[in-house]
Structures are given as C-alpha cells and as structure tokens.
Amino acid sequence: MKRRTILGSALSLPAAWAAPAPAQTAPPPAETAVKLAFDSPEAAAAGVRRFFDETEFAALERxxxxxxxxxxxxxxxxxxxxxxxxxxxxxxSPAERQTLYREGLRALHAAARQRWGKAFAAVSDEEAAPLLAPLRQAWTRSAPHDPLARFLLAAKDDFWQAVANSRAQARALSGRRRGASGLGLYWHAAE
Amino acid sequence: MELHDVLIIGSGATGGMAAYTLTRLGVKCLMLDAGPPVDLEKDRSLRPVSDLPYRGFGQPGRFPHVTQANEFNANVWADEKQNPYTYDAGAPYYWVRIRKIGGKTLLWGRASWRLSDYEFKCRDHDGFGDNWPISYQELAPYYDRVEPLFRVAGRNEGWPQMPDGNLLPDDSRDSGSVQRFIASAKRLGVPTTKPRRATGTLASSVNLLLPEALASGHLRIVPNAIVREITLDRATGLANGAHFVDRRSKRDFHVRAKVIVLGASCLESTRILLNSGIANSSGVLGHYLFDQFYVKNVVQCVVPEARGGKGGRSLMGGGGYIPRFRNLAKREKDFIRGYAYDFGSGHTPHPRYVPLYGEALRKEMQELEGAGFAMTTMGEVLPRRENHVRIHPGVRDAWGIPVLHITQRYTENEFRMARDSMEVAEQLCRGAGFEILGKHAEPVPPGESIHELGTCRMGADPRTSVLNRYNQSHDVKNLFVVDGSAFVSGGVQNPTLTMLALTMRACEYLVEQKKRGEL
Incomplete structure (x- = not known):
C-alpha cells in the first residue's frame, strides 16, 4: 500500500460519522421559537490551573x-x-482565603520535607497521617490558632463540597436514589 | 401632577399588607418599590448543582455579609457593591436585604408567633427598657385576622408567653426521635410545641396580598423606584410626596400624595427618614437598634438508633419549637429576658463535625445519613440607645443616595443567655439519649438573623419616641411607618406576623382618621 493510501485510511471518518444523513424534513416556520439544549464547560472540557504554582498544586491534589x-x-x-x-x-476568593490556602499548602510541604525528607505530594497515606493530625481533633466552633490546622479544616469542607456537587458525583448517583441529583430552585437574574 | 390618596413605600410584608388593607377600604394607593418585579414562573427553574459554575459555592466574595446566599439564590439578594453600608471597625453588621417586588417575603422562613405582654409590657415585668404604647389585647384582634390570611398552622397551648392563635391545627404525629426529645424536655420542665408557620412554600406578599389589592383597581405599583427622601410642605408640616430615582435610568422623579405609609424594611425606612430630615424632634430616630441573636446549631447530635440508615420515617424527621421559658415567673438567671429554640430531626450532619478524613470519613458519613438532630437558639436582644444607625457623611449608593453607618454590639446579657441555652440544649439532648457531635454558644453577628428591629420606635411620649400607638409619626401626622423599625422590644418571636398585624391596625386607623377629617 502506498504511503498516501495508508494516511488516507487512518484519517478516514469513523463509521458513525459516515452514516447516511437522515432524510431532510421540512424546517419549522421561521418565526417559531425553538428551545436549544446547552452544556456547561465542565461537561465538555477540563479546567486549566491558574492560581497555585506547581508545587502547591501537587500538594493540593495529594x-x-x-x-x-x-x-x-x-x-x-x-x-x-x-x-x-x-x-x-x-x-x-478574597485575599484572606487565598493566603490561608497558600500558606497552608506551603506548611504541609515543609512539614513533609522536615519529617520524611520528601514533598507532601510524594508522601504515602501512612506518612501523611501525622501531618493531618488536626483533622482528628473533635470539632470546636472557634477556629484553631494554628494556621495549618485552620487550612486543613477549611480544605476538608471545601473538598467535600467540591466532590459532592461535582458532575462525577451526579453521574454516580443518578438512578441510585431520589434526590441524589442535587436539584435546587435557581433564581435567574431579574433583568 | 396627580395627587395620590396614599403613597405606600415598599412592597414586602408591610407594604403588601398596607395595600391589601387600604384598597379593601376603597382607598386609592400608589406603591413604589426599589426593586424589579419577579416572574415566579420564568425567573426560577430547577437546576442540578453540578451544572452551576461554582458547584454551589457561589461566586466568592459576592455577598460577604449574607450567609444565607448560595449559588441558587444569589440573584435574589441586594448587591452589596451597589447598595453599600458601613459599620464600626471590629463590629461587623450583617445587613441582609432583598430589593425585589415582594421583598423578603420571597424567601422568608414563615415562622409566625405572636408577641405577648412579656414583650409589650416588658418594663413592667423586669424594669429594663420601655413598654410599648399598646398591650397584647389591643393587637390580638389583628393577629386573629392576619393568621388566616397567611394560613398559619400550629398548635395552641394556652401559654401566656406565646399567645394562642387563629390557627390551622397541626395534629401531625411526631417521629420517635422528636417524641424522645419532648419527653426529655418534659422531665426538665421545658415546654415544647409544634412549629407555627404560614403554610405553602411561598406565602408571600406577591401571592397573598398584592394580587387582591391590584384586582380592586385601587392599587398601582411602580417597580424600580428608589425613594431618596420624603418631602414636606413647610407651611403645614405635613408630608406632600417623595423624591425617587428610577433604578435603571437613574432619572429623578417626584410623586405627590396626601398620606404616606412607609414600609421599606426596618433600616431602609429609617434611612429614608434620616435622609429626609423629618420625624425626629425626639432625636431618637435611628436609635434603639436591636434584633434577635441566633446560635445556629447550638447542639448538633446524632440519634444512635438511626445510624446506618436504620432511622426511617417513624424514628426520624419533623421538629418543633421551645418557647421562652426563662425569667417568666421570677428572675432565675444572671441575665434578663430569655430565648427560644427550633429543633429538627432527620438531616445529615455536616462532615465538619466528624473528626476523620479519607475512607473513614466517608464511611462515617454514610452511617450518619439522615440521623441528625439539631437545635438553634433564638435569643432576645435588649434595645439600647447606643446601638444605632446614622447617615454616613461620605458614602453614597449607586444612585447617589447617602448610606447608613450601623453600630450594633451584643452585650453580656446576650452572651450569658447564649451560654445558658447551650447548657440546656445539651441537657435536653443527652436526656433523649442522643449523641452530641458538637456544641457552642457563639451568636451569629448582629443583623444575620434578618430580624432587625427598632430605630423608629413607637411610644406614648413624643420626647422619647418617633411614632405614636398607631405607627403614626408624632411630628408629621400624615406619615405612618409600619415595618419592624416601629418595634420597642422584640422578644424571641419571628417578627413578621406582628408587623403584619400592626400594619393592618395602622391602616384601618388611618382610614378612620381620614373619614373624621383629622388627617
């Protein structure tokens, strides 16, 4: 097979794309209002990291x-x-929250380096346990004085909500039980 | 220019009730409201939280003082950048506002309790503050008429601190966890009852009050009309109209009226009066700001038998109310007045109460699903002259109108009450066999309960009050202020029902006065 033929074969349209077009129907009257369906960006694309630097983000992911x-x-x-x-x-977010996160992630990273000689992003579950000790303290209303503890408690809340309200969670729960879709009454801007 | 019989400012609970009452009596009214209308069919829709851009968190920093705001309802609240206000450094005030036709009745909790003479005659009872110029008996006939309008459901108990109402009876059966809690309360001598609230998910001015007023043909409503000031005829001393700004175009208008009923919400009404420079010969206008402090989730518990999804409807669900029980017969604590509780069963506690993470947290959260029992304290805040609002000399809103500076601090009386409420709540829940996940006694910041009251208070003496016993200005006889700013004290009861009753009474008085030629 000639090289040009091989390339042509590789670039050929998948079977579904090549399916015959459905018979053309008459278009609706031009004055008819038709409701179109749309999707959110997260359904079609991945977000891009913009705020945390590479080390901070690796720690946040871990x-x-x-x-x-x-x-x-x-x-x-x-x-x-x-x-x-x-x-x-x-x-x-407001600067105060940004600082809480940035300093918290840096403190985690530094604690991992000091205790285990490696980045927080690289610690095992067992190695992480003593670093996350503040999360095993009983709840109190007043925020802890230690900024790392404050950050960990905030991150726990935020990660929980970010997962619970994600599209992945909605997909996983769909059909499992009623009310799992997180439906709410949304108020549109009045004007 | 047209001269209107009555100009009503505000379309929420009290503006709506004024329109409803006056138009039934044949009075032609013009209503101005600062916000746009809401089409409840088109402007709301069901959406999954996962489709929202901020996954339900809402846009960060958009509402620093509205903890009730979430991504679903963010478009309802008044924008804080367009509508700024200021407060003392270190003493934040959370001013929660809705600027739409219907006002806060678009989203209110609908709890509807009557005040009693423990509030109307509070000074007689414990020597603090001032009595209202009216008694419970004078307002009772109006409560009797307002409750059926809002289809208030609940249970009459015959308690003097929580007068019976003209209610739809709530004979629903309590779940097992609620029964256990009630038994625990009984052993401690603490009263409990059913919630008392307007039925229906909306129960708003926009569906219960304004439609009938409009149908009468006697009401016209102008939305997006931000009142800058009430104008006075200097020759007669009577109000003769109001200046307002169109919200969208910022064009100035003036409207003429024979009588003005101001119900723009507690602090907005006082702001309008302060900006108008009227109704303040007493010097009291703006003073005696108070509200009700909340300790949200004063205790958060788990019903042990409901763990692991074993609850079911017979054990979990429902809730109730504990009325004020402190300092009724005699002073029994290191504070005066008292507090109430809401309690509820059947929710899933927030993961912050669970000192775990990872797989252990996930498993525990599955165990706790639907097994929660929580209480919230609503405490009386003492009206004090030093808590006040005034016009900020330099800050204006997006329409060039001077804004409020708000000063309110809670005092040791409120903090002692909050601590007592935590201790009692813990006793009640332990007595019911519940497991306590967390407890605290920290009130939310002033304003956050959205029960701001006072600053334009009623009173018998024009030297110490702004309004008379009929919500009528002592100084400007054809001006009535009918919202929460008129309150002298507030108790622990959600105030809307009392505002509605006072408005109905004031408007009927207004018509009587007009008929007699005394207005």
Missing amino acids: LGRLLIPSAEGLPGAVEAEAALFLDFLIGQ
Whole structure:
C-alpha cells in the first residue's frame, strides 16, 4: 500500500460519522421559537490551573486524594477534578482565603520535607497521617490558632463540597436514589 | 401632577399588607418599590448543582455579609457593591436585604408567633427598657385576622408567653426521635410545641396580598423606584410626596400624595427618614437598634438508633419549637429576658463535625445519613440607645443616595443567655439519649438573623419616641411607618406576623382618621 493510501485510511471518518444523513424534513416556520439544549464547560472540557504554582498544586491534589478517596463506585477528589476546581475557586476568593490556602499548602510541604525528607505530594497515606493530625481533633466552633490546622479544616469542607456537587458525583448517583441529583430552585437574574 | 390618596413605600410584608388593607377600604394607593418585579414562573427553574459554575459555592466574595446566599439564590439578594453600608471597625453588621417586588417575603422562613405582654409590657415585668404604647389585647384582634390570611398552622397551648392563635391545627404525629426529645424536655420542665408557620412554600406578599389589592383597581405599583427622601410642605408640616430615582435610568422623579405609609424594611425606612430630615424632634430616630441573636446549631447530635440508615420515617424527621421559658415567673438567671429554640430531626450532619478524613470519613458519613438532630437558639436582644444607625457623611449608593453607618454590639446579657441555652440544649439532648457531635454558644453577628428591629420606635411620649400607638409619626401626622423599625422590644418571636398585624391596625386607623377629617 502506498504511503498516501495508508494516511488516507487512518484519517478516514469513523463509521458513525459516515452514516447516511437522515432524510431532510421540512424546517419549522421561521418565526417559531425553538428551545436549544446547552452544556456547561465542565461537561465538555477540563479546567486549566491558574492560581497555585506547581508545587502547591501537587500538594493540593495529594491532599484531595487523602481527604476524599474514591470508593464503592463513588468518585473521589481525583475523579471529581476537585483540586482543579479549587484552584479556580480560591483564585477568585478574597485575599484572606487565598493566603490561608497558600500558606497552608506551603506548611504541609515543609512539614513533609522536615519529617520524611520528601514533598507532601510524594508522601504515602501512612506518612501523611501525622501531618493531618488536626483533622482528628473533635470539632470546636472557634477556629484553631494554628494556621495549618485552620487550612486543613477549611480544605476538608471545601473538598467535600467540591466532590459532592461535582458532575462525577451526579453521574454516580443518578438512578441510585431520589434526590441524589442535587436539584435546587435557581433564581435567574431579574433583568 | 396627580395627587395620590396614599403613597405606600415598599412592597414586602408591610407594604403588601398596607395595600391589601387600604384598597379593601376603597382607598386609592400608589406603591413604589426599589426593586424589579419577579416572574415566579420564568425567573426560577430547577437546576442540578453540578451544572452551576461554582458547584454551589457561589461566586466568592459576592455577598460577604449574607450567609444565607448560595449559588441558587444569589440573584435574589441586594448587591452589596451597589447598595453599600458601613459599620464600626471590629463590629461587623450583617445587613441582609432583598430589593425585589415582594421583598423578603420571597424567601422568608414563615415562622409566625405572636408577641405577648412579656414583650409589650416588658418594663413592667423586669424594669429594663420601655413598654410599648399598646398591650397584647389591643393587637390580638389583628393577629386573629392576619393568621388566616397567611394560613398559619400550629398548635395552641394556652401559654401566656406565646399567645394562642387563629390557627390551622397541626395534629401531625411526631417521629420517635422528636417524641424522645419532648419527653426529655418534659422531665426538665421545658415546654415544647409544634412549629407555627404560614403554610405553602411561598406565602408571600406577591401571592397573598398584592394580587387582591391590584384586582380592586385601587392599587398601582411602580417597580424600580428608589425613594431618596420624603418631602414636606413647610407651611403645614405635613408630608406632600417623595423624591425617587428610577433604578435603571437613574432619572429623578417626584410623586405627590396626601398620606404616606412607609414600609421599606426596618433600616431602609429609617434611612429614608434620616435622609429626609423629618420625624425626629425626639432625636431618637435611628436609635434603639436591636434584633434577635441566633446560635445556629447550638447542639448538633446524632440519634444512635438511626445510624446506618436504620432511622426511617417513624424514628426520624419533623421538629418543633421551645418557647421562652426563662425569667417568666421570677428572675432565675444572671441575665434578663430569655430565648427560644427550633429543633429538627432527620438531616445529615455536616462532615465538619466528624473528626476523620479519607475512607473513614466517608464511611462515617454514610452511617450518619439522615440521623441528625439539631437545635438553634433564638435569643432576645435588649434595645439600647447606643446601638444605632446614622447617615454616613461620605458614602453614597449607586444612585447617589447617602448610606447608613450601623453600630450594633451584643452585650453580656446576650452572651450569658447564649451560654445558658447551650447548657440546656445539651441537657435536653443527652436526656433523649442522643449523641452530641458538637456544641457552642457563639451568636451569629448582629443583623444575620434578618430580624432587625427598632430605630423608629413607637411610644406614648413624643420626647422619647418617633411614632405614636398607631405607627403614626408624632411630628408629621400624615406619615405612618409600619415595618419592624416601629418595634420597642422584640422578644424571641419571628417578627413578621406582628408587623403584619400592626400594619393592618395602622391602616384601618388611618382610614378612620381620614373619614373624621383629622388627617
């Protein structure tokens, strides 16, 4: 087979694309209003990291995997792309929250280096356990003084919601039980 | 220019009730509201949270003072950048506003309790503050008429601190967890009852009050009309109209009226009066700001038998209310007045209460699904002169109207009450055999309960109050202020029902006065 023929074969349209076009129907009257269906960006594309640097983001991803692992057909932080979502959310947040996250991630990274001689992104579950000890403290209303503890508690809440409200979670729960789709009454802007 | 019989400012609970009452009596009214109309069919739709751009978190920083805002309802609340206000450094005030036709009745909790003479005659009871110029008996006939309008359901108990109402009876059976809680409360001598609230998911001015008023042919409504000030005829001392700004075009208008009923919401009404420079010969206008403090989830519990999805409807679900029980017969604590609780069964506790992470957290959260029991404290806040609003000398809103500076701090009386409420809540839940996940006694910031009251208070003495016993200005006889700003004290009861009753009474008085030629 000539090279040109091989390339032509590889680029040929998949079977579905090559299916015969349906018979053309008469278009609706031009004044008819038709409701179109749309999709959200997350349904069709991946978010792009913009806020955290590479080291911070690697630590955030690792933290997400530790906080919300996948289980029993339910997505975890990875499947829900929760770290990428939080990169977007924290990047839009007030400075105080950005600082909490940035300093928290750096503190985690530094603690992992000091204790285990490696990046937080590379620690095992067992190695991470002492670093995440504040998450095993009983709940109190007042935020802890330690900024790392404050960050970990905030990140736990945020990862939980980012996973629970993700498209991955909605897909996993669809058909499992009523009310699992997270439907709510949305108020559109009045004007 | 047209001269309107009555100008109503505001379309929420009290503006709506004013329109409803006055148009039934044949009075022609013009209503101005700062917000746009809402088409409840077109402007709301069911959407999955996963389709929202912020996964339900909402746009960060958009509503720093509206903890009730989420991504579903974000478009309902008043924009804080267009509608700024200021407060003292270190003493944040959470001013929660809705600027739409219907006001806060578009999203209210619908709890509808009557005040009693423990509030109307509070000074007689414990010596603090001032009595209202009216008694419970004077307002009772109006409560009797408002409750059926809002189809308030509940249970009459015959308690003096929580007067019986003209209610749809709630004879629903309590779930097992609620029964256990009620038994625990009984052992401690703490009263419990059913919730008392307007039935229906909306129960708003826009479906219960304004349609009938419009149908009468006596009401016209102008939306997007932001009132800048009420104008006065200096010769007569009477109000003769109002200046307003069109929200969209920012064009200025003036409307003329014989009588003005101001129901723009507690702090907006006072802001309008302060910007108008009227109704303040007492110097009290803007002072005695108070609300009700909340301790949200004062205890968060788990019903042990409901763990692992074993609850079911017979054990879990439902809730109830504990009315004020402190300091009724005699002073029994290191604070005056008292607090109430809401309690509810059957939710899933938030993961923050679970000191775990990873797979262990996920498993525990599955165990806790639907097994939660929680209580929230609603406490009385003492009206104090030093808590006040005033016009900020330099800050204006997006329409060039001077804004409010708000000063409110809770005091040791409220903090002591909050601590007592935490201790009692823990006792009640332990007595019911519930497992406590968390407890605390930290009130939400002032304003967050959305029960702001006072600043234009009623009173018998024009030297110490702004309004008389009929919500009528002492200074400007054809001006009535009917919202929560008129309150002298607030108790623990959600205030909307009382505002509605006061408005109905004030408007009927207004018509009587007009007939007698005294207005």
